[in-house]
Amino acid sequence: MVVERSERSCLLCGAPFSGRAFLCRACADAYRGAPVPADVRRRFYEAIDRVYPTWSNTYEEYNPPVGLLAHLATLPRTARVLEIGAGGGFALAALARMGFRRLVGLDLTATSLAATRQRVPAAWLVAADAERLPLRDGSVDVVLTSDVMEHLPDLDRHLAEVARVLRPGGHYLIKTPNRRPAEAYYRLRGLYDYHFWHPSMCSPGELRRLLARHGFACAFVAPPRLTQAQCRKIPWPRLRPLAARVPIGWLPNGLRPHLEVVAVRR
Numbered sequence: 001m002v003v004e005r006s007e008r009s010c011l012l013c014g015a016p017f018s019g020r021a022f023l024c025r026a027c028a029d030a031y032r033g034a035p036v037p038a039d040v041r042r043r044f045y046e047a048i049d050r051v052y053p054t055w056s057n058t059y060e061e062y063n064p065p066v067g068l069l070a071h072l073a074t075l076p077r078t079a080r081v082l083e084i085g086a087g088g089g090f091a092l093a094a095l096a097r098m099g100f101r102r103l104v105g106l107d108l109t110a111t112s113l114a115a116t117r118q119r120v121p122a123a124w125l126v127a128a129d130a131e132r133l134p135l136r137d138g139s140v141d142v143v144l145t146s147d148v149m150e151h152l153p154d155l156d157r158h159l160a161e162v163a164r165v166l167r168p169g170g171h172y173l174i175k176t177p178n179r180r181p182a183e184a185y186y187r188l189r190g191l192y193d194y195h196f197w198h199p200s201m202c203s204p205g206e207l208r209r210l211l212a213r214h215g216f217a218c219a220f221v222a223p224p225r226l227t228q229a230q231c232r233k234i235p236w237p238r239l240r241p242l243a244a245r246v247p248i249g250w251l252p253n254g255l256r257p258h259l260e261v262v263a264v265r266r
Contacts, residue, residue, distance in 0.1 A: 035153035062229035067221035085148030089116030222249030
C-alpha cells in the first residue's frame with residue numbers, strides 16, 4: 001500500500017513528518033535489521049486501518065487474488081479453508097459465495113477481525129500471529145495468504161506452521177509482491193520504511209526454493225491484470241485506466257509486479 005505524499009504523523013510514535021512513508025525516520029531506523037515483534041506489527045496495522053481507511057484492505061477490496069480464486073473454484077466445496085491475514089474478509093466472502101462452508105479466518109488485528117465478522121458471519125475467526133497457528137496438525141485442506149507473507153519477519157517459521165496444519169496433499173495458495181520490482185518502486189518513491197512493513201519479499205526463484213525447503217512443490221499462476229491497488233501506485237493518473245487493461249499474465253515471472261503461487265504439500 002502506498003499513499004500520496006502529505007504532512008502526516010508516524011504511526012508508531014506520533015512524530016510529525018512529510019512524505020509517503022508510514023514511519024518517521026527514527027522509528028524506521030530502530031527496526032532496521034531486526035525482526036518486528038508481533039505486538040508492534042499489530043499496533044502498526046491497526047493504526048493504518050484507523051488513519052488511512054480509504055487505502056486499507058480491511059475496508060475496501062483493492063487487491064484481490066484473482067488467479068488464486070480461480071484455482072479455488074476448481075476444488076471440492078467440502079475443503080476446510082484457512083485464510084491467514086483475512087483482512088476485511090473479502091476473499092472468505094468470495095469463497096462463501098462459491099459454496100465453501102468450512103471457512104476459518106485468522107488475523108493479527110482486531111480491526112480486520114471485526115470487519116470480517118460483519119462480512120462473513122459464518123466463518124470461524126481466530127486472533128493469532130501467522131507464525132504461530134493455533135490449529136491441530138493436518139486439520140486444514142487449503143491455506144490462503146494474499147499479500148501477507150511479505151509482512152512476516154520469519155518465513156521459515158511461518159511455512160513450518162503452514163506445513164504442520166495442512167494435510168498431506170493440501171494446497172497453500174500465495175499472493176505476494178515480486179521482490180525486485182517492488183524494491184525498485186519503493187526506493188524510487190522514497191519509502192525508506194519498507195523494510196518494516198515488507199521485510200520478507202521474494203523473487204520467483206527465492207520463493208520456489210523456500211517452499212521446497214518446507215516440502216512444497218509449487219506452480220506459478222498468471223494474474224490476468226494489475227489490481228486496483230497496483231494501478232493506484234502509478235504516479236500519473238491518466239495512465240491508470242490504460243494500465244488496468246494491460247494483460248500482465250504474458251510477462252515472465254521475474255517481471256510480474258506480484259506473484260501468485262499454488263503450492264502442494266508433498
